[in-house]
Amino acid sequence: MTTICPKCHHVRPAHADNPAWQCPACGVCYAKVGGEAPLRRAAPPAAVAQPWDIPWGKLILLAVLAALAWGGRSGLQAWRAASPVITAQPTVDELHALAATVRPGEVVMYTTTECVYCAQAKSWLSGYGFPFTECNMTLSASCEREFLSYGAKGTPFLLVRGQQMHNGFDSDEFLQLLREHG
Numbered sequence: 001m002t003t004i005c006p007k008c009h010h011v012r013p014a015h016a017d018n019p020a021w022q023c024p025a026c027g028v029c030y031a032k033v034g035g036e037a038p039l040r041r042a043a044p045p046a047a048v049a050q051p052w053d054i055p056w057g058k059l060i061l062l063a064v065l066a067a068l069a070w071g072g073r074s075g076l077q078a079w080r081a082a083s084p085v086i087t088a089q090p091t092v093d094e095l096h097a098l099a100a101t102v103r104p105g106e107v108v109m110y111t112t113t114e115c116v117y118c119a120q121a122k123s124w125l126s127g128y129g130f131p132f133t134e135c136n137m138t139l140s141a142s143c144e145r146e147f148l149s150y151g152a153k154g155t156p157f158l159l160v161r162g163q164q165m166h167n168g169f170d171s172d173e174f175l176q177l178l179r180e181h182g
Helices: 055-082 092-099 116-127 141-149 171-180
Strands: 107-111 133-136 157-160
Touching: 092 171, 107 116, 107 141, 133 141, 157 171
Parallel strands: 107 133
Antiparallel strands: 107 157
């Protein structure tokens, strides 16, 4: 139960430092002002204000959300602009027909024995009948020297009709290079 001062109506907090007979706000003796005030329940403490309850907090929150949305939209537009244009995927017959136009030596793939992506690229090329020359750097120092002379960084590294593929093996990029330099 709490005590309320009959003079100033201050609600005595539980952690007050002054004597129990004295009001912590006005210092009056409860008994001199008409005795102790009747005990009443204090009003529940006010809820703690949250940032979104304060007008400027809402403004800041909205500004942050708008900046994130704008940045995300700009990033998506930049990503779309940098992404290659997606074209219809060629049929198996079209891939076999394109493979028939490739002469031995026009596709050179630099690999290593332990490269998982190299195995996947070799499987894709072989599966559609594309002839290619493999230059395994694990087995041949001359392959490694050639690889380094191109400034290549990772495997598989392909040369397609004299043109370097940019990001490992990508079937769309491979087909585009074949068509452009055919």
